[in-house]
Amino acid sequence: MIHLALLGLGTVGQGVYEIVNSVKDTSFRGKSIAIKKILERDTNKLTLLGVPHEQIAGSIDDIVHDPDINVVISVLGGMEPEYTFIKEALSNGKHVVTSNKAIVSSHLEELLSLAIANDVTILFEASVGGGIPIISSLIETLKINEISSIHGILNGTTNYILTRMKNEKRSFEEVLKEAQRLGFAEANPSADIDGYDIMRKICILASIAFKTPVKEEDVHLRTLSNVLLDDLQMATYYGYELKYIGKAVMENGTYTISVTPTLIPKTSVISNVNEEYNIIVIDGSIIGELCFMGKGAGKDATANAVVSDVLKVITSDIANDDIQLDSKAVSSGLEGIYNEYYIRICVDDYKEFSKAVNLIAEIVKRNKLVYSYGKLFVLTEKIPAQTMKTLYEKLQRVAQNVFYARLENNLL
Numbered sequence: 053m054i055h056l057a058l059l060g061l062g063t064v065g066q067g068v069y070e071i072v073n074s075v076k077d078t079s080f081r082g083k084s085i086a087i088k089k090i091l092e093r094d095t096n097k098l099t100l101l102g103v104p105h106e107q108i109a110g111s112i113d114d115i116v117h118d119p120d121i122n123v124v125i126s127v128l129g130g131m132e133p134e135y136t137f138i139k140e141a142l143s144n145g146k147h148v149v150t151s152n153k154a155i156v157s158s159h160l161e162e163l164l165s166l167a168i169a170n171d172v173t174i175l176f177e178a179s180v181g182g183g184i185p186i187i188s189s190l191i192e193t194l195k196i197n198e199i200s201s202i203h204g205i206l207n208g209t210t211n212y213i214l215t216r217m218k219n220e221k222r223s224f225e226e227v228l229k230e231a232q233r234l235g236f237a238e239a240n241p242s243a244d245i246d247g248y249d250i251m252r253k254i255c256i257l258a259s260i261a262f263k264t265p266v267k268e269e270d271v272h273l274r275t276l277s278n279v280l281l282d283d284l285q286m287a288t289y290y291g292y293e294l295k296y297i298g299k300a301v302m303e304n305g306t307y308t309i310s311v312t313p314t315l316i317p318k319t320s321v322i323s324n325v326n327e328e329y330n331i332i333v334i335d336g337s338i339i340g341e342l343c344f345m346g347k348g349a350g351k352d353a354t355a356n357a358v359v360s361d362v363l364k365v366i367t368s369d370i371a372n373d374d375i376q377l378d379s380k381a382v383s384s385g386l387e388g389i390y391n392e393y394y395i396r397i398c399v400d401d402y403k404e405f406s407k408a409v410n411l412i413a414e415i416v417k418r419n420k421l422v423y424s425y426g427k428l429f430v431l432t433e434k435i436p437a438q439t440m441k442t443l444y445e446k447l448q449r450v451a452q453n454v455f456y457a458r459l460e461n462n463l464l
C-alpha cells in the first residue's frame with residue numbers, strides 16, 4: 053500500500069479525494085493507494101466530505117515526519133505556506149505532486165535539485181493545461197527531439213469568456229462572473245484576465261522544452277481585461293478570431309516568450325478551440341507539430357492530472373532527472389520582434405479622434421483606418437513590437453480605452 057497525504061481540500065483537493073477513494077481497491081502494477089492524512093484548516097470542508105477523524109492532520113509535521121507517508125499531494129494554492137511545505141516534504145524524503153503553478157514557475161530549478169538531493173520526485177502535470185497530459189508528453193518528446201516552439205490557449209477562464217462574449221453578445225464582466233461560478237477562475241481573477249496564469253504556465257512549459265529556467269520577468273505580458281465585444285466582432289469582420297495566446301520560441305540559443313491577445317485566421321485549428329478548452333501545440337525537430345487539446349480547467353480535469361502524477365510516481369514512470377535545466381539560453385526581450393497588429397481606440401470627441409489619428413498616421417496609412425460609433429479600428433503593417441508598445445503608451449495618453457492584439461497568420 054502506498055500512503056498519501058493531501059494538503060488542501062479546495063476544489064482540486066476535493067476532486068483528488070473523490071478519485072483516490074474511488075480507485076482505492078485498484079492495483080497499479082501491484083501497488084494500491086490510500087490517503088492517510090489530510091491537512092485542511094477549514095473544518096467545514098472536512099465535515100462536508102465526511103473525512104474520518106484519524107485522517108485529519110494537526111500540522112505539516114504530522115505528515116512530513118510520518119514514515120508511512122510516501123507521497124505528499126500539495127494543492128493548497130498561493131505561495132506560502134505551500135512553498136515551505138513542499139520543500140519540507142522533499143527534504144524529508146517524500147515524493148511531491150502539486151498543481152501549484154506559481155510555485156513551480158518561480159522555483160522549478162530549486163525544487164528539482166532538492167528532489168534529486170533527497171532521491172525523490174516532484175511532478176506537477178496539473179499546473180499546466182488542467183487534464184491535458186502535456187508535461188509528460190514534453191518529457192517523452194524531448195527524449196528524441198529538440199523543441200523549437202510552444203504556443204496555445206492555456207487559460208480556460210479567458211477562453212470561456214471570449215467564446216461566450218462573442219456567441220451570446222455579452223459583456224466581459226458578466227461572463228467572468230459565470231466562469232467564477234463554474235470553478236474555472238483563479239481565486240483572484242486578475243491571474244486569469246491579466247495573463248499571470250498563462251505567464252506561469254508558458255514559463256513552466258518553456259523551461260522544460262528549452263531546458264533552461266525561463267524567468268517570469270522575461271515574458272512579454274499583456275492583459276486581456278480591456279477587450280470589448282466590438283473587438284471580437286471586428287476580428288471576425290477581418291477574417292480572424294481573437295484568442296489569448298501564450299507563445300515561446302527558441303532560435304539559436306535565444307528565446308522569446310509572450311502572453312498576448314492575438315488575432316488568428318478563422319480557419320486555423322486554434323481559432324476553433326472554444327469554451328474552457330485549452331490547446332497546446334509543440335514543434336519537435338523530428339516529429340514536427342504535435343497538438344494537445346482538452347479541458348484546461350475545472351475540478352475533475354485537474355484532479356485527474358494530479359492522480360495520474362501519483363500513479364507515475366509510484367510506478368516510477370518518470371524519473372527525478374527526466375527534466376534537465378542545464379542549457380544556457382537567454383531571453384531576447386522585444387528585440388528583433390516584428391508583427392502586424394490590430395488596434396482599437398475609443399474616442400470621446402473630435403479632439404481625441406484627431407490626436408489618435410495623427411499618432412497612428414505616423415506608422416499606418418490613413419486609408420487603413422475605420423471609424424465607427426466612437427471607435428477607431430486599425431490593422432497595421434509589420435512593425436517592430438517596440439514601436440507598437442511606444443504607440444500604445446502614447447495613445448493611452450490621448451484616449452480612454454485602447455486595445456491592441458498581435459496578428460498571427462501561420463499558427464496551426
Ligand code: HSE
Nearest residue numbers: 207208209236238349
Ligand atoms: N484559472 C485557470 C484557468 C485554472 O482558467 O485555466 C487552471 O489553471
